[in-house]
Amino acid sequence: MLKYKLLAAVAAISVMAVQAPSFAQDAADPVIAKVAGAAIHKSELDLAMTGLDPQLAQLPEEQKRAAALSGLIDVKLLAKDAEKEGLQDDAAFKKRLAYLTERELHNAFFKKHVVDAVKPDEVKARYDAEIAKIPAQEEAKARHILVKTEDEAKAIIKDLDGGKDFATLAKEKSTDPNKADGGDLGYFTKDRMVPEFSEAAFKLEKGKYTQTPVKTQFGYHVILLEDKRKQAPPPLEQVEPQVKQLVMRDKYIELLTKAKADAGVDITDPALKKAYDEANKEEAAN
Template identity: 70%
Template structure:
């Protein structure tokens, strides 16, 4: 009797442990629906939500859950009917499943060895490398007074020569919408302004103004250069996402190079082979050289 009771207690403990583990698993990934007896878990619902049409991205979370669940139910209902018809044995279907499996394996491998493997140290090092390769551009901080005629511009220059304040003259005489800011154009690099204006502005020394009117398609300008400096590079915080993409690209290219080195690629169609080789050559030529 004692032995039997001891055995029963052990069995009860084992069953309790089993059901406890199962309960914990269900709690982490609960069943949200059943379709023909087939369980739909929260994990599948979450996966379906990531595949919703982009137009539904801005819906409230609960509406997205409903849309995703509706899609799952539709899929499972017709998938069950397809299985009954034996469509899973169709050769075209098998080929598509094989391709989709390979594609998802590619994506999983990419996520593990590229997306998830990028470290902050790699991003910082790549940022510093890119910044070091950039030659800082000169930029000027300028103001201008825009008028309709050459004579008006000459009168402005005479007033400046007589000691008038540039900012006050801009507010009084300029026809540009920024006249209320004293004609302030802020800092700009070459290529930002029309050629005639740019040439005149970059030729002036800091603190000086143009002694002759500068004509552009907008009218006649009198320009003053407040400051000149080398353009500061963007901070890591400003370009972090773009730099991360560069690191990911290089990691992906390296993965492919290693995979190709360990395998063989044979293309039977001559025209397709030529086109493939040309594309790969272009990609190799565009790849940055390792420093």
């Protein structure tokens, strides 16, 4: 688990209902309702709102609050009846409550030492490291004229040799939808075009056009190379969320590695141990 999550609404509210916490009433956490004389505070409603079903989350704010309050009241009503029947003392319930408590503690620890611990300079350093691993790709900026037959393409090349403007010819003769832009394709890397087109375009010198028609699955092209450059990496602002996830992942793995080493993990079921080890190996490799 690499993303911090609050417990699902039912789990969170179940723990809350069983433990029946007493919230201090003040201006910041007012009482918003009462169930069988027991107060429901704003903080409880806020917690219930975090676990709303995704479909309900699309509702207007007041409708979401009403839906969350309705669910919270339902839970408190039945939880009170459950206490009367002594279900809080059921062994299976105690096990589930212990598990939910540990999971929420895990989430709180994760938030404190992973999510909230990520610093801007760590994100920047990881961004620089990842960018350094990526070889800069070459980009070409080109125009093209697409026609159906080789003879048409040869006639266009003859017109270009005679001094006619490439963009003007593209507007007049190209069958490509971008003809209105004079055949302008902007900047592209080799992998964005079909191989025959890319091979011809990247072989050209800046300002030169193909002297023979270039055949692809779309027809026959005449290509003009306007510029070449190294592709700029995406700015940090554009990929910051993804880079932050990498930093969080490293912090999480570091925490778990230390915790496992300090506490020790012993899986007695051979088949389960094998599956666990393989899953962890795969996770570490990603």
